[in-house]
């Protein structure tokens with residue numbers, strides 16, 4: 608595995624993202640909604656850097672990758688979703704790759720009556736988008752490689768790594 612982004616760089620970028628969000632959402636009824644499972648590390652670090660009154664919630668999405676590094680069919684589960692009627696929602700995920708997860712989730716969330724929906728990701732994979740939709744906030748642009756750590760998994764392993772690493776052929 609090759610280390611791509613280290614802990615101090617992640618900490619700095621997440622801190623400035625939190626400051627930016629606090630400025631942009633000041634005075635608004637913010638709900639930060641994390642996508643289970645990949646966003647949980649970013650979600651917990653980010654909300655503690657947003658100096659505002661806010662609520663935290665979760666929504667589940669999976670694209671059934673398993674032992675592949677290619678996306679599959681998007682499944683959304685709203686059982687964990689809190690009441691977001693009239694609230695400004697910031698949807699947080701680990702990575703924007705094809706964009707199908709964030710764009711599908713945004714459509715689903717809009718059906719639950721929020722005042723607005725914005726999106727934030729740690730990583731934006733350059734040149735992989737298959738949709739018109741783009742995230743409003745991101746910390747790092749990365750090339751088209753398969754990464755793990757800081758919430759991102761391969762077959763449910765490696766989410767706990769405090770840094771972002773590139774998974775190479777020999778790691779699979």
Ligand code: IMP
Nearest residue numbers: 645703704705706707708753754759760
């Ligand atoms: P998208 O729908 O193609 O944008 O992919 C989003 C989801 O795919 C993310 O929430 C991740 O769970 C997963 N994913 C995409 N790229 C990677 C990667 O490089 N490593 C691990 N998971 C990834």
Ligand code: MG
Nearest residue numbers: 643644645701
């Ligand atoms: Mg995920």
